[in-house]
Amino acid sequence: MTGTTDAKVDSPERIGSFLAEAENELLELAIEASRGDWVYATYISPDTEDLSARATARLLRGFALRARSAQALPVQRASPEEQRKILLLRLGTPLAAPRDALRTRELSQLVQSLQGIYARGRYAPRGSSGALDLQGLSRILEESHDPSQLQDVWEGWHRVGREMRPGFQRYVELANEGARDNGFADLGSLWRSRYDMTPEEFSKEVERLWRGVRPLYQLLHAFVRRRLAEHYGERWVDPKGPIPNHLLGNMWAQSWEALYPLLVPPGSLQVHPFDLSRVLQERHTTPERMARYAEGFFTSLGLPALPSTFWERSMLSRPRDREVVCHASAYQVDLAEDIRIKMCVDITAEDFHTLHHELGHNYYQWAYAHQPFLFRDSAQDGFHEALGDTIDLSVTPSYLAQVGLLPTDAEVPDDLHWLLRQALTKVAFLPFGLLVDRWRWDVFSGEVPPESYNASWWRARREYQGVAPPSARSEADFDPGAKYHVPASVPYMRYFLAYILQFQFHRALVRVAGAPGPLHLASIYGSREAGQRLWSMMQMGQSRPWPDALEALTGSRQMDPSALLEYFAPLESWLRDQLRGQTIGW
Ligand code: X8Z
Ligand code: ZN
Numbered sequence: 077m078t079g080t081t082d083a084k085v086d087s088p089e090r091i092g093s094f095l096a097e098a099e100n101e102l103l104e105l106a107i108e109a110s111r112g113d114w115v116y117a118t119y120i121s122p123d124t125e126d127l128s129a130r131a132t133a134r135l136l137r138g139f140a141l142r143a144r145s146a147q148a149l150p151v152q153r154a155s156p157e158e159q160r161k162i163l164l165l166r167l168g169t170p171l172a173a174p175r176d177a178l179r180t181r182e183l184s185q186l187v188q189s190l191q192g193i194y195a196r197g198r199y200a201p202r203g204s205s206g207a208l209d210l211q212g213l214s215r216i217l218e219e220s221h222d223p224s225q226l227q228d229v230w231e232g233w234h235r236v237g238r239e240m241r242p243g244f245q246r247y248v249e250l251a252n253e254g255a256r257d258n259g260f261a262d263l264g265s266l267w268r269s270r271y272d273m274t275p276e277e278f279s280k281e282v283e284r285l286w287r288g289v290r291p292l293y294q295l296l297h298a299f300v301r302r303r304l305a306e307h308y309g310e311r312w313v314d315p316k317g318p319i320p321n322h323l324l325g326n327m328w329a330q331s332w333e334a335l336y337p338l339l340v341p342p343g344s345l346q347v348h349p350f351d352l353s354r355v356l357q358e359r360h361t362t363p364e365r366m367a368r369y370a371e372g373f374f375t376s377l378g379l380p381a382l383p384s385t386f387w388e389r390s391m392l393s394r395p396r397d398r399e400v401v402c403h404a405s406a407y408q409v410d411l412a413e414d415i416r417i418k419m420c421v422d423i424t425a426e427d428f429h430t431l432h433h434e435l436g437h438n439y440y441q442w443a444y445a446h447q448p449f450l451f452r453d454s455a456q457d458g459f460h461e462a463l464g465d466t467i468d469l470s471v472t473p474s475y476l477a478q479v480g481l482l483p484t485d486a487e488v489p490d491d492l493h494w495l496l497r498q499a500l501t502k503v504a505f506l507p508f509g510l511l512v513d514r515w516r517w518d519v520f521s522g523e524v525p526p527e528s529y530n531a532s533w534w535r536a537r538r539e540y541q542g543v544a545p546p547s548a549r550s551e552a553d554f555d556p557g558a559k560y561h562v563p564a565s566v567p568y569m570r571y572f573l574a575y576i577l578q579f580q581f582h583r584a585l586v587r588v589a590g591a592p593g594p595l596h597l598a599s600i601y602g603s604r605e606a607g608q609r610l611w612s613m614m615q616m617g618q619s620r621p622w623p624d625a626l627e628a629l630t631g632s633r634q635m636d637p638s639a640l641l642e643y644f645a646p647l648e649s650w651l652r653d654q655l656r657g658q659t660i661g662w
Contacts, residue, residue: 091154095161098142099449102135103411106449109135110409116188117401118391118418120195125188132184136173139165140180140258157619161450164618167270168450170567171263172254183250190243190563195401197558199232201225210327211394211402211420218325218334223312227546230322237557244557245526247565252520264517267567271456272621279517281635282510282569285576286540288637289506292644295651296503297542298660300324300332303339318544318662321537328559329543330508332500333426339500340493350473350489352425355481363392363421369479370431373467374439377600377607382438386416394420403560404430406437411452412445429468429501436464444617451617455625458573458635463614465574466581470599478601495596495647502575503644507540509572512561514540516568530555542662577626579639584630585609595643 112128143165151159171187173180198207201216202225208216216229251263260266268275297319304323305313313319325334356366364387371382389409394402404419415438421427440463444452454460473489476482489497515536518524524532530549533556537543549555556562583595589603600606613629623633641648 091149091158094146094149095158095450098146098165099161102138102142103449105131105135105138107410110407110411114407114409114416114418117405118395120192120399120401125192126185129181129185129188132187133173133177133181136169136171136184136254137177137180139169140173140175140254143258160619161448164450166258167266168453170267170270171251171565172258172260172266174250174254175257179250179253183247183254186243186247186250187563187565190240190247190557190565191401192399193239193243194236194557194560194563196399197233197236199229199235201232202228209394209402211422214327217322217327221307221338223308223323226322230327230546233327234553234555234558237554238552240557240563241526241529241554244529244554244563248519248526251565255520262520262522264513264520267513267569268517272623282572285572285635285637286506286510289503289576289640292641292648293503293506294542294660295648295655296499297662298655298658299651300335300339300504301542302655302658304335307338316659316662318538318542320546321543322546324543328508329541330505331426332504333497336497336500339496350482352428352476352481353423355483356423356425356428361423363419363423366421366423366428367392367417367431367435369428369481370435370464370467372479373432373470373601374435374607376602377610378604379439379607379611380442382435383413383415385414386438389414390416391418392421401564403564404434406434406441408438408441408445408452411449413442415441429471432468432471433461433464436460436462436467439463440614443611443614446615447617447619451619453618455613455616455618455620455622456573457567457570458577459622459625461570461574462577462581463610465578466585466610467600469578469582470601472597472599474597475599475601491597491646492650495644498596499644499647502640505575506572507542509568509575511536511540512556512559512568513572515556516562527551538662573635576635576637576640579643580626580630580632580636581610583639583642594646595639596646 109128109131112124112131116124116128146162146165149162151162154162171183174183198209199213200207201213210233213229213233217226220226255261255263255266258266260269265275268278271278271281273281301313301319302315304319305315308323312323319329321329324332326332375381391400394400400418400420402420404417406415406417408415417434417438419427419430419434421431437460440454440460454463473482473494515524515533518532519529528551530551530553534545534549545555560566561568585600585603585606586595586598588609589600589606591598591600591603609629613625616625616628626635627633
């Protein structure tokens with residue numbers, strides 16, 4: 077199979093030209109795949125699905141063929157940079173092509189069609205006049221306090237998974253076949269190999285990080301559970317057990333931000349409850365204006381304004397006339413300066429924050445655009461996900477006041493209320509960020525067979541998150557499919573890492589900026605020094621192992637939960653006081 081190409085690479089002098097040729101060809105294939113993906117995601121049709129799947133299959137095949145040919149290279153005589161490129165030929169994409177070209181096509185078609193099922197998901201809640209999409213259903217979960225309505229909406233959305241089960245099962249087979257054909261035990265092992273350490277070391281590493289933050293999560297869980305039990309009664313919430321998912325204000329219980337008003341009943345606040353969503357809505361803020369606020373933060377750091385094509389080509393609202401993939405994402409369509417996002421922006425605080433997240437991706441992509449093709453990615457995927465969130469940690473009450481988004485009649489929330497709000501998004505997320513791929517790793521390895529997909533999903537959700545479904549689930553359901561990244565085949569451990577790393581990045585940049593105040597109130601807004609430090613780290617792309625990039629930014633070579641713990645320290649001791657004598661855990 078690889079005979080003809082091997083002949084070209086059997087001498088050390090040829091390594092350079094082999095890689096140059098591989099990078100040229102793969103760049104072309106990557107641009108085609110990324111244009112195909114953009115067109116598909118912003119205009120779902122049988123034709124765009126097929127064209128996009130074909131382009132992705134060609135890219136995966138291109139990587140696999142080059143990676144196999146590279147095995148014949150005299151790697152020990154290659155420069156460190158060349159060695160890293162050869163490694164990235166094997167690890168550069170999160171799916172690997174099976175040797176059989178038809179199966180590669182089937183695999184990429186499956187992923188597109190599973191994603192399509194998710195994008196088309198709708199449910200008409202009991203008593204409503206029409207079917208709602210995920211955003212509409214999520215709004216009910218955030219705003220309603222009627223347990224039976226919440227249950228109806230939660231169960232209604234989760235039907236979307238049922239149709240995915242056969243396709244998902246086949247996807248697991250084909251994705252594993254591709255991973256094995258490329259020298260990995262299974263796809264989970266390929267995913268864990270992308271962190272400059274062995275897959276076994278990586279599993280231990282995430283376990284270590286989780287152990288560091290778990291006590292804080294359990295305190296928050298116990299506090300929220302007690303308030304929910306007071307509000308809904310013990311018939312709905314067992315004060316010693318896991319919390320029913322549908323009462324947590326989010327489809328996957330990955331953010332508990334919507335519970336804030338319920339946790340802090342009106343009157344208990346010494347201050348006017350500050351509500352960014354209300355301010356944005358009252359001012360008739362447009363999606364574009366929301367994105368301009370986020371851009372304004374980046375330019376305050378001395379980074380360039382977004383190119384005009386960003387504004388011309390991004391999709392910021394759900395179009396009325398066609399089906400799209402609404403889940404927010406950032407693209408670098410030409411692998412250079414054509415950066416854009418697609419997102420169905422709602423005028424809410426949550427989407428205000430998500431826009432900072434997405435622009436973080438775009439600025440990172442822009443910063444490494446000058447690198448050779450194989451280095452055009454973040455140091456590891458957790459870095460890509462952490463970047464915009466790091467900026468967002470500087471979106472503090474005083475920053476909002478500075479840009480005129482804090483109404484004059486609202487007082488700045490006191491420390492504890494601000495920290496509680498932050499914990500409901502940042503701390504509540506951690507176990508979910510961890511468990512999605514702990515579950516998928518077991519699925520890919522075969523430890524979890526298809527007949528217990530759903531039962532094992534709920535075991536993991538209970539074990540890590542302390543969350544339970546509203547009613548009994550069965551193997552006719554496929555609840556992991558109700559989370560975007562599962563049908564779309566996007567690895568998820570990146571977010572767990574990002575939620576740890578963003579606090580490390582934030583602490584380092586706050587120091588560079590010399591910003592005053594404790595970590596949770598400090599903002600790097602306007603600091604050119606912080607901007608410069610960030611930009612030079614981003615420019616490295618993935619040209620070096622990630623500990624080098626982490627060191628360049630923070631001075632440390634280790635992922636480390638201590639910055640997160642420092643940020644939340646005042647809340648942690650307050651929670652401990654509140655929970656004296658109460659059950660912690662489930
Ligand atoms: O998927 C995302 C981003 C796009 S990369 C909107 N996030 C995860 C999720 O929504 O589940 C950001 C936080 C976690
Ligand atoms: Zn992201």
